[in-house]
Amino acid sequence: MATLTPTGSQVHDLLAQRRLPWWNTAAVAAISVAIAGLFALTTPISGTAGTAVTALLTFMVVQTAVSTAVEGRRYAVDRLATTLLVGALVAALIPLVSILLTVLLRGLHALDPSFLTSTMRNVSPRKPGGGIVHALIGTIEQVAIAAAIGIPLGILAAIYLVEFGNRSRLARTVSFFVDVMTGIPSIVAGLFVYTALVLTVGLERSGFVGGVALSILMIPVVVRSTEEMLRLVPRDLREASYALSVPKYLTVLRVVLPAASTGIITGSMLAVARVTGETAPLLLTTFLTQSINANPFSGPQASLPTFVWDQIGSGTTASVDRAWAGALTLIVLVMILNIGARGIARLSRVK
Amino acid sequence: MPSSLIERPVDGPSATPPAVTTTRRADRNFAGLARGSGIAVLIIMAAIGAFLLWKALPALQANTAPFLTTSQWFPDDPAPRFGIAALAFGTLLSSLIALAVAVPIGVGVALYTAHYASRRIAPVLGYIVDLLAAVPSIIFGLWGLQVLMPNSKGLWRWLDQHLGFVPLLRNDLDSYTRSVALAGTVLAIMVLPTVSAISREVFMQVPKGHLEAALALGATRWEAMRTAVFPFSRPGVVSAAMLGLGRALGETIAVALILSATFAINWQLTEPGGNTFAANIALKWNEAGSVGLGALIASGLVLYIITFAVNMAARVVVERRREFSGAN
Numbered sequence: 001m002a003t004l005t006p007t008g009s010q011v012h013d014l015l016a017q018r019r020l021p022w023w024n025t026a027a028v029a030a031i032s033v034a035i036a037g038l039f040a041l042t043t044p045i046s047g048t049a050g051t052a053v054t055a056l057l058t059f060m061v062v063q064t065a066v067s068t069a070v071e072g073r074r075y076a077v078d079r080l081a082t083t084l085l086v087g088a089l090v091a092a093l094i095p096l097v098s099i100l101l102t103v104l105l106r107g108l109h110a111l112d113p114s115f116l117t118s119t120m121r122n123v124s125p126r127k128p129g130g131g132i133v134h135a136l137i138g139t140i141e142q143v144a145i146a147a148a149i150g151i152p153l154g155i156l157a158a159i160y161l162v163e164f165g166n167r168s169r170l171a172r173t174v175s176f177f178v179d180v181m182t183g184i185p186s187i188v189a190g191l192f193v194y195t196a197l198v199l200t201v202g203l204e205r206s207g208f209v210g211g212v213a214l215s216i217l218m219i220p221v222v223v224r225s226t227e228e229m230l231r232l233v234p235r236d237l238r239e240a241s242y243a244l245s246v247p248k249y250l251t252v253l254r255v256v257l258p259a260a261s262t263g264i265i266t267g268s269m270l271a272v273a274r275v276t277g278e279t280a281p282l283l284l285t286t287f288l289t290q291s292i293n294a295n296p297f298s299g300p301q302a303s304l305p306t307f308v309w310d311q312i313g314s315g316t317t318a319s320v321d322r323a324w325a326g327a328l329t330l331i332v333l334v335m336i337l338n339i340g341a342r343g344i345a346r347l348s349r350v351k
Numbered sequence: 352m353p354s355s356l357i358e359r360p361v362d363g364p365s366a367t368p369p370a371v372t373t374t375r376r377a378d379r380n381f382a383g384l385a386r387g388s389g390i391a392v393l394i395i396m397a398a399i400g401a402f403l404l405w406k407a408l409p410a411l412q413a414n415t416a417p418f419l420t421t422s423q424w425f426p427d428d429p430a431p432r433f434g435i436a437a438l439a440f441g442t443l444l445s446s447l448i449a450l451a452v453a454v455p456i457g458v459g460v461a462l463y464t465a466h467y468a469s470r471r472i473a474p475v476l477g478y479i480v481d482l483l484a485a486v487p488s489i490i491f492g493l494w495g496l497q498v499l500m501p502n503s504k505g506l507w508r509w510l511d512q513h514l515g516f517v518p519l520l521r522n523d524l525d526s527y528t529r530s531v532a533l534a535g536t537v538l539a540i541m542v543l544p545t546v547s548a549i550s551r552e553v554f555m556q557v558p559k560g561h562l563e564a565a566l567a568l569g570a571t572r573w574e575a576m577r578t579a580v581f582p583f584s585r586p587g588v589v590s591a592a593m594l595g596l597g598r599a600l601g602e603t604i605a606v607a608l609i610l611s612a613t614f615a616i617n618w619q620l621t622e623p624g625g626n627t628f629a630a631n632i633a634l635k636w637n638e639a640g641s642v643g644l645g646a647l648i649a650s651g652l653v654l655y656i657i658t659f660a661v662n663m664a665a666r667v668v669v670e671r672r673r674e675f676s677g678a679n
Contacts (some may be wrong), residue, residue: 047505078571084466088459089476092547095540096483099494106497122356156388164382165389174389176666177396183594183662185601187629188399191651194427216395223392248379277487282605283633289628305489305604312493313610320497325459327490342478 020070028221034057056087100331107328110321116329119306120290125314132326134292135307138207141296141304142286143276145211146218150275151268153215154222155257161223163232163252175227181220189216190281198285205287207296209304213281218271225267229260262344269341273334279305301305304330358572403652418649424614424631426646427639433646435628435653437614441531442627442654445606448535448620449542454592455537457546464547465554466562466580467572477551484544492605495537498608507532508620522621529611532623537605544594548590549594554580569655586668593665597658603629628654663676 026047036055040047060083067076118131155172165171189210193213197203233256287300288310305328311323411418413431435481466475507527515521557580565575607630609622632647639647 020622029454049506074571074574078573078610081469081573081576085459085463088456089463092460092483092543093479095499097481098498099490102494102498107517153388156385157392160382160385160389164385171389176375176391176670178392179397179661180659181392183601183658183665184399185603185629185658187601187603188630188651188655188658191632191648192399192402195406195648196398200402200407219392219395249378273372273485277485277489279487279489280629280633283635284503285525305487308493308610309604312482312496323493324497326376326610328495330487331490334487335482336487338482342481 001057011304018070019075020067024066025063026226028059028063032056038321039133056083059083062091070108080316081231103324103327103331106321106324110325111328115322115325119292119303121292123290125311125319126316128318128321130322132307132329134289134301135304135326136287136329137292137294138296138301138303139276139305141212141294142207142211142301143272145208145296146214146275147268147272149212150215150218151222152249154268154271155218155264158226158230159252159257161227163256165246176335178220178223181216182214182224185280186217186278187280187284189213190284192216193281196286203298204298205285206298207286207293207301207303209284210282210301211296213285214278217275217278217281221271221274224266225270228262230256231264231269233259243252262347266341266345267342269337273337273341277305277330277334279309282306283309304333374382381664387516397456400652402653407645407652410642411649413642414646423612424635424646426473426643429558431642431646432635435650437616438626438628438631439653440616441610441625442600442629442657444533444620444623445531445538446596446625447600448532449538449599450592452539453543453546453595454535456590457591457595458550460543460547461499461554462549462576462580465551465657466576474646477548480547480551480657483540484548488541488602488604489608491541492608494496495533495605495609500533503536504528510619518618519620521619524622526623527621529609529623530575530621531617532620534606534609534625534627535620537609538599539601540672541602541605542599545598546595547592550588553584553591556587557583569616586671590665590668593668595653597661597665600661601629602627603633603656606630607633 012107032055035058036051040051040055060080063083064076064080067079112156114129115131116136117133119134120130120132121134123130157178161175161178163173190213192203193209193216197209197212198205204211237255237259238251241255242248246255283306286303286306286337288306289300289302292298293301304305308323308326311319311326314320380633399411410431414424414433415430416432416434416436420436421432422437422440424433424437425431426433458478460480462474464480468476504527507522507530510520511522511527561573561579561583565579566572566623605625605660610625610627612615612626612630613624614626615624618623628650631652635643635647
């Protein structure tokens with residue numbers, strides 16, 4: 001019996017494969033950077049991007065070679081896959097960081113206190129100065145109109161899907177087309193509202209028409225998030241309410257909706273954030289103006305995204321600076337809505 | 352039933368017969384309102400197609416050139432000639448470039464977030480990707496124009512000089528700005544969050560048992576991905592790519608800012624030029640006459656039909672997967 005029992009070192013050989021030490025990755029990385037640096041000095045492959053790519057390729061080759069030799073092919077492939085995944089992550093983060101940093105730096109550079117309080121009235125495209133207050137008023141009004149139409153309609157449609165639809169044919173069709181509606185290009189929403197309200201009904205281009213176009217983009221987002229939240233409300237709550245002979249509509253309004261309220265608020269805020277940055281439908285429906293128009297029902301109205309578009313179009317140094325400052329204002333607004341919405345969602349999850 | 356039992360924050364006791372009728376009517380009205388809102392979604396989807404077709408027809412009838420195969424755009428001439436050939440070409444090409452870049456990277460990020468990153472980092476990564484999705488497209492356009500365009504010239508030139516034997520990468524104009532390749536790259540960054548977020552969700556739904564079984568049998572992490580995760584999530588990843596395609600096809604502002612809007616079919620991706628359905632509508636809208644407006648609406652209708660089909664196909668793939676995993 002004793003001869004059949006493997007000794008300690010034999011167990012080790014049986015169970016443990018030969019693995020590279022933990023410092024291997026760092027060592028290979030250092031070697032790769034050194035080789036890439038050598039390339040940068042001696043060959044035409046230079047520059048930050050070129051060197052980074054060379055270093056990455058060298059890393060993959062060296063690590064695969066070392067790993068194949070020590071650990072075998074399977075572990076080499078595993079390490080190569082991990083490297084590629086981390087590479088994908090870095091490749092995705094570079095543009096994000098670049099966008100946020102550029103908007104922040106160039107926006108702050110161009111932003112001055114009067115920017116938030118003045119309009120573009122009588123401001124030459126070539127001269128610095130001017131501001132976005134007219135665009136801010138327009139954006140707030142248009143988004144409010146969109147929310148006033150899109151949020152109730154979306155919540156009601158979600159209530160139909162969850163509380164009344166019973167997976168009927170109609171409910172399944174509605175659910176399917178809500179998903180398809182999520183993918184409508186925003187410019188098509190603008191075209192549709194223009195053909196329906198301006199060409200057919202005869203309204204003029206105004207903030208209201210723009211708001212209606214935005215509401216079409218909001219509806220599917222609100223429906224989806226509300227539906228998801230309503231489905232999370234336990235059946236017991238509804239049944240308890242019915243057992244007390246509360247009619248169905250009051251059960252929905254007083255029991256189910258309050259239980260899901262934080263989720264619905266989150267979804268609605270995300271929908272608002274989504275349409276706040278929309279440019280294309282507003283270009284078609286609100287037109288541009290350089291001064292304050294507080295009446296969304298008459299005459300062209302400015303908005304933050306179309307302001308940025310207009311300033312880029314002018315193409316002068318001063319107007320491009322204004323475009324960046326406008327972009328910073330817009331991104332801050334959208335991010336506040338987004339982070340606020342997710343914050344509310346997190347608060348409700350703790351409960 | 353004693354009435355004291357139903358005295359709660361509920362309007363209208365339902366004990367007496369007239370009140371019951373009122374309650375029932377309110378119930379029916381509310382159900383009708385909810386149902387009506389659901390139907391409104393269907394009506395809107397149908398109305399989009401109907402209105403666009405209605406307002407596009409006069410322009411299409413006035414057109415003296417074949418709409419689908421012409422690559423010129425002179426709708427407000429005395430003899431209107433316009434067609435979508437160049438628009439369709441540019442739209443498809445820029446979207447395909449976007450997918451070719453965004454799908455591998457987006458799926459990689461999703462896989463890393465779902466199965467590689469530690470539990471502390473994974474939600475942060477997901478959060479960052481979601482924030483990227485919230486950046487408005489005008490900001491992508493501004494960034495693409497002002498930051499990526501000057502900084503990517505070297506890459507396009509390098510591709511031209513070293514891989515110029517590939518016709519797609521050759522550049523005969525020695526100008527590397529405002530190209531379809533650049534627009535496609537910006538589109539890739541824009542659809543990456545879409546692809547990544549949906550793929551991540553799919554990867555997370557892989558049954559834990561499958562994954563743990565694979566690891567317990569001695570699979571490396573990558574082998575576990577290949578044997579347990581990929582077969583389960585392939586349809587979901589396909590539909591994520593298609594939803595990304597839908598977003599790329601319809602993206603307007605970023606592309607309109609970057610492309611130099613020509614009506615030519617040019618396979619040399621790094622040369623300036625190209626145009627897409629959506630960008631063309633935004634750029635030509637304010638200068639269009641009555642036929643011009645109709646022509647733009649007609650091109651918008653084509654875009655609507657294409658994105659509708661792509662999104663529908665993506666959803667069908669997802670539905671099928673849902674049934675499959677439900678049967679598990």
